[in-house]
Amino acid sequence: MDVVTLGETMMLFTPDNPGPMRYADRFSNRVAGAESNVAIGLARLGFQSGWISRLGDDEFGKKINAFIRGEGVDTSQVILDETADTGLFFKEKLAPGEWRVKYYRQGSAASRLKPGDVDESYIAEANYLHVTGITPALSDSCYETVLTAIDYARAHGVNVVFDPNLRRKLWPDHKARKVLTELVQKADIVLPGIEEAEFLFGNGTPEELARTFREKGASTVILKLGGTGAYYLNNAAEGYAEGFEVPEVVDPVGAGDGFSAGVLSGLLDGLDMKDAVQRGxxxxxxxxxxxxxxEGLPEKDRLVDFITNRNQSDVER
Structure with missing residues (x-):
């Protein structure tokens, strides 16, 4: 297995028309979850990925499990829980570039993840364990489950990749800072956004913030800077990888998960750090x-064409 990840995936409902949800009468539904997004992104790029979670033993849970398995992700470690429901959330587009999200996940099946749900031998076979700051925010047992998975990974020499993926609505700021900092200390690679870095450590330049993450224990820091690109720092390399201009931002949700999948795929392919970050x-x-x-996660040939064409366009300007 190349990458194993764990966390909650939910059914996402979006009104067909923009505006406040009170006026909506038709919705589309999709499968959405940060960790499974990463797993699907890696599978589309040709890598073996596995996802650990709990789903309700209901129609939504069965749909999610079938969808993720159909994308080529190993779901053998997913538990269907007969005593809890699958989480839901709604995303409304209020105006161009303005989105609002409402979650219905309290007491969900995934919030009941516990350390005993994690098979040590399954993680031991991976090259990377990917975790986010969403999972420990769901419940105390989820927090303990993440720590257990990390302990298994470190015991077997598996690289731990941590994306803070801050969700301030899920827990108080002081608790979020404490737990996220603890997970930074346990990770090999950290993938924060600039706003998450400032939330944890205050204002600073990307270079200053990256050094702070390193001082806390992470060996590699890749700081996401939005459309402008990302800054990376470890013992062997440091610098900026430029972003890619897009004609229109249709939906920004999931971009960070795609970034994580791209970076990990680059590292698995043996790219140097700058090229791996550029792929992200x-x-x-x-x-x-x-x-x-x-929906926008690419397969390998399309990704290579996208990078090649954009780089060629830059040369021709």
Whole structure:
């Protein structure tokens, strides 16, 4: 297995027309979850990925499980829970570029993840364990589950990749800072956004913030800077990888997950850090040009064409 990840995936409902949801009478539904987005992104790029979670033993849970498995992700570690429901959320487009999200996930099946749900041998077979700051915010047992997965990974020499993926609505700021900082200390690679970095450590330049993450224990820091690109820092390399311009941002949700999938795919392919980060920027750009979390995730040949064409355009200018 190349990458194993764990976390909650929900059914996403979006009104067909923009405006406040009170006026909506038709909705489209999609499968959405940060960790499964990463797993699907990697599978589309030709890598083996596995996803650990709990779903309700209901129609939504069965749909999610079938969808993710159909995308080529191993779901053998997913538990269908007969005693809890699958989480839901709604995303409304109020105006161009303005989105609002409402979650219905309290007490969901995934919030009941517990350390015993994680198979040590399954994680031991991976090259990378990917976790986010969303999962520990769901419940105390989810927090313990993430710590257990990380302990298994470190015991078997599996690289731990941590995306803070801050969700301030899920927990108080002081608790979020404490737990996210703890997970930074346990990670090998950290993938924060600039706003998440400032939330944790205050204002600073990308270089200053990246050094702070390193001082906390992460060996590699890749700081996402939105459309302008990303800054990376480790013992062997540091610098900026430029972003990719897009004609229109259709849906920004999921761009960070696409970035993570792109970076990990680059590292698995043996790219140097700058090229791996550039690949992450490219996948993130492709994601924002399509609606939904996973619809814009590319397959390998399309990703290579996208990067090649954009780089060629830059040369010709």
């Amino acid at each position: 920027n490219a996948v993130g750009a492709m994601v924002v040009m399509a609606p939904g979390d996973v």
